[in-house]
Amino acid sequence: MTDSFQAPRGTLDWLPPRSGARRAMIGAFAARAERAGFREAQTPVFEEQGLFARTAGASSEVVGKEMYVFTDQGDRELALRPEFTAGIVRAYLEHGLSREAQPVRLWSAGSCYRYAAVQRGRYREFTQVNAEAIGSDDPAVDAELIALQVGWFRELGLEGLAVRLNTIGDRADREPYLALLRAFLDKHLGDVADDVRRQRDLNPLRAFDTKDPASQAVMAQAPVIADHVGAEAAAHFDRVREFLDARGIAYVLDPTLVRGLDYYSRTTWEVAWPELGAQSGIGGGGRYDGLAELIGGPPTPGVGFACGVERVLLALAAQERLPGVAPRCDAFFMVLADAARPTLHALMEAARDRGLACEADLAGRAAKGQIKQADRVGAARTVVCGDDEWARRVCLVRDMTSGEQIEVALDDLVGHLADLAGGAQA
RNA sequence: GUGGGCGUAGCUCAGCUGGUGGUAGCUCCGGGUUGUGGUCCCGGCGGUCGUGGGUUCGAGUCCCACCGCUCACCCCA
Structure with missing residues (x-):
């Protein structure tokens, strides 16, 4: 131990020239979002802990282990936000935004916090740019969000992106499918790694994410949710794809794509920059039609995404495409x-x-x-x-x-x- | 949280099987040009060898712990 100080583990000091690159990236995102009809929303960096606990789902690591929680001097149980969506939807409900023209489109940029193992591209305090469109279940909205995200990456000059797209159906479709999947897993428990066995009860969908080759081989035979979504969700998904295809946005259908937060329904997607290695996910999003109800609101559809600014910055730096602030x-x-x-x-x-x-x-x-x-x-x-x-x-x-x-x-x-x-x- | 690699000047790094820290490169400041710029030449500033213990006559070098970075698991942005 010394008498000097270091930045806490997992935090970053933003100094020139990277601070300028960061500002330019966020500025480009803000401008693009505004052009698409989004307006800025800034919600608190901390919220009642229950808000995140309720929305993310018990099986999510984000809530289970990774949340920064604390009690303030007034004995309030608070948590630093691990992501934007819950706070934005909370603000939408709290301020009666359902009475405005729908969908309400909001963009944000700021710090999020997760107590995870630190690695290149994964920090405990990290920056996200975020966009949400709340109040419409039109498939055109899903496509608008994906287009905004992909458009931003393209505008920054990022090349070699991989967009994966899936539908996980409505909540009503989920239970029958999960029963099917659990039955499948039970038949193959012996051929599968420990982590997969653990997922059986926690969140069977995540079993597809395993990196164990033997387990992957087993999961390749598993029933896939895309084949078990209801007619309405399937039609919605087809329509989303039409909107994307018309825009010329390239994507790969991945029926195993499941996102880490439990509140998603119907469309989910992820954008990766594969060269980043284990932390290749630079953005992801999805539809969350049931989320508002989870936190005491009326049924309200919504779609949103987030991008990790640090990861995008790493990718841009690797391609020597760091945006600069023009020195003058x-x-x-x-x-x-x-x-x-x-x-x-x-x-x-x-x-x-x-x-x-x-x-x-x-x-x-x-x-x-x-x-x-x-x-x-x-x-x-x-x-x-x-x-x-x-x-x-x-x-x-x-x-x-x-x-x-x-x-x-x-x-x-x-x-x-x-x-x-x-x-x-x- | 679990394993592997790493930690010498602000940055990039030499330092062989332990024997006095490098005129090293870049940056910065000054001089050459008594007041005129990306080059060049000369000089200077700059180091508790990550931190603390241990072994030893002697530790940058060997051992242990901690801190930090990094890769993988995990998780995801």
Whole structure:
């Protein structure tokens, strides 16, 4: 043990340039979602623990082991959100959004928390971008959500994505199928790994997720839910696919695709970037028509998805496609006369008021160091003021591209810089 | 939570079977150019060798524990 500190295990410090990439990614998502009619929703980072416990389902690891729970000074049982959906649906019900035009479309971006083993691409505090459309069971909504998610990835320049799609039917279809699946598992208990046997009672659907080859071989013979969905859910799914096909969105049907949270119904999907290894899932979503009822609301259909910003960022970095925030510096103030610094810094501030990006040396650098810094920040122009210029109340404005410099009176400097920048932008 | 690998300067890394921490590269600052920039040359700043114990005359090097990173299981974003 030392007397110094480290960031808690599983947390990330967002520093430049990655902080800029993160902001650009979220900004692109927000803009795209807004174009599709989504508006921003920010719900609390913590909620009553019961909200998540009720919605995620008992079999879910997210609730069983991974939730950050705590009791506050008022003895309230709270939990840091492990995902967005429950909080968004809670807010929809609490604020009577069912009276607005449906579906209500909301996007969010922010931190979620899960106490899981830390690995590359899996953190305890992580960032999700999220979108939900609540209040319509139109299959076009499912397709809108998938299109928003895939469109965002495409806009970021991410290549090599794999979209898997499935339907898990309605709740009413589920029980008869699960009985069938349990019966199948019971017949093969001997040929199957321990974890699969455990899933038999917990959540038999997850048995398909096993990585044990022998178990996989067995599960390949198992009955599949897609073959046991009711007529309505099947028709809904066909229609979703029509909407996707018309958009040219490529996907693979995966009848074993089951998502980790129990509240899903009908359409489910996942997007993976396979090169990421064990944490290849960069986004996933599904329809959750029964969720609102679970938390005391009226029957309300809904669809949503989430994407892991850190994982998308890893994928983009691997493809050297990290979005950057365009660095900009219209003028770097190189002040070599110490007496002139307060005045020149005031002029710099006035230029900022006019909308220009300006910087000056703030570390006592020598002349060479200052112009090097100007070059480093990509300054379009450098304003030079030494003893000689200061005595005459002028400065030199140097064009950093051409190297040409002209003398400008200090009184005219801000207007001059504004004109130059305005002309350059036009 | 369970196994494997790793941990030397801000970053990337040398350091052979234990024998005094590298003029190493990059970055940063200064000088060459007494006030003009991505190159070049010179110089400088910068290290409790992850932390704590142990073995030893002597530990960056060997042993143990802890912390952190990483890969897999698991889970999922």
